[in-house]
Amino acid sequence: MHSLMATPADRRSGPREKFIPAKEISMTSEVRPPTLHHVNLKTTRLQEMIDWYGTVIGSKPNFQFPGGAWLTNDGANHRIALLTSSRMSDDPDKLVHTGMHHIAFEYANFDDLLDTYARLLELGIKPHMSLDHGVTTSFYYVDPDGNSVELQYDNFDDWNKSSEWMRTSKEFASNPIGVPVDPSKMVVARNGGASRDDLHRRAFAGEFPPSEPLDPRMPLD
Numbered sequence: 001m002h003s004l005m006a007t008p009a010d011r012r013s014g015p016r017e018k019f020i021p022a023k024e025i026s027m028t029s030e031v032r033p034p035t036l037h038h039v040n041l042k043t044t045r046l047q048e049m050i051d052w053y054g055t056v057i058g059s060k061p062n063f064q065f066p067g068g069a070w071l072t073n074d075g076a077n078h079r080i081a082l083l084t085s086s087r088m089s090d091d092p093d094k095l096v097h098t099g100m101h102h103i104a105f106e107y108a109n110f111d112d113l114l115d116t117y118a119r120l121l122e123l124g125i126k127p128h129m130s131l132d133h134g135v136t137t138s139f140y141y142v143d144p145d146g147n148s149v150e151l152q153y154d155n156f157d158d159w160n161k162s163s164e165w166m167r168t169s170k171e172f173a174s175n176p177i178g179v180p181v182d183p184s185k186m187v188v189a190r191n192g193g194a195s196r197d198d199l200h201r202r203a204f205a206g207e208f209p210p211s212e213p214l215d216p217r218m219p220l221d
Helices: 008-013 046-057 110-122 159-168 170-174 183-191 196-204
Strands: 039-042 060-065 068-072 080-083 102-107 129-132 136-142 148-154
Touching: 046 060, 046 068, 046 080, 046 148, 102 110, 102 136, 110 136, 110 148, 110 183, 129 196, 136 196, 183 196
Parallel strands: 039 080, 102 148
Antiparallel strands: 060 068, 068 080, 129 136, 136 148
């Protein structure tokens, strides 16, 4: 497998395809957007990563070999690809380097998000940051390699409505990051009879403040 893959030096020395900006392409050449299928993570902790994602999002290896694994939690052949090598090493300055900040998984209903939070809390898995972004309620976790993983629910339960709110809302324009929340307080309020919409309204109004400072997993200006 590895002998068929070009090394970085091979790619640099080979011919490059000319990049043509979309605005220069003929109007008859329509851009056909694909659907995001999977992410590929490099790891030095293959089995630990397999186990963690299995616990958090219910994924299972569709295929595994010494050099990696292909994980899925739905009908796709894989949603997360993991690759490992004895030549890899951890990045001690990961949090201040450019690159991917997080990947996200969305629940179809709010109860699933809150129930997952409660289940993971019992296992000692806590979010490093929880926010009501306006468009979503999002709890962020850290996988064994230090990658951030967002579990979210669309507060509008409708992508068209949440997209419109993101584009046009003065509230989002003034605060695109969102309001910190304490998921435990939201679970208590939900168990006390608060509706999904009421929880979002109260969270965005700051009624469920966290008791500990957030860890954004990146430097902030």
